[in-house]
Amino acid sequence: MPKSLCHIDPIMLSQFIDGEVRPDEAERIRKHLSDCPDCRKAVNDNQLLSSCFKNYINLNTSRINPSAFETNVLAKIDQKNEIIRDKIKRLLFSKKILVPVTAMASVVFLLLYFSYRFTFLNSDGPIRRFPVQTSVATAPSAIIDSFSGETTAVMIMQTPNSHETILWYNEKV
Secondary structure, three states, X not given: XXXXXXXOOHHHHHHHHOOOOOXXXXXXXXXXXXXXXXXXXXXXXXXXXXXXXXXHHHHHHHOOOHHHHHXXXXXXXXXXXXXXXXXXXXXXXXXXXXXXXXXXXXXXXXXXXXXXXXXXEEOOEEOOOOOOOOOOOOOOOEEEEEEEOOOEEEEEEEOOOOOXXXXXXXXXX
């Protein structure tokens, strides 16, 4: 049989060594290897390199203790989380943040306290709300005084029998 002039593609040879070619391609490559010393040498070199690499990997992976490796990785994660927690604590409780936040909270508290005092309390204590009587007056009310301006109107009236004072206020929009 005459010597083949074309060599097999190195990728195809690698796939042949790894058993990743179809059976018909494998048969064609075996036939070519029987006739071609250059390709046969390339296959032998690849097989030697592959076995050396596998031996090196097996030797180094056999030295690994999986439980010790897992413990070491988890310890490094915990250490990293602790560093992050410490940075957050230092940032939040530093004088750069704590003093302004405390001052702002004090101001807000004082504003709320004094707005409550001035809104809901008068000088005599809490504002007393009297129930509104729904009875109809038997006689017309007397107008004591009234005021009308551009935006509001106020009228003060007094009922004749019970002498109740009624304050009527209207805001014009």
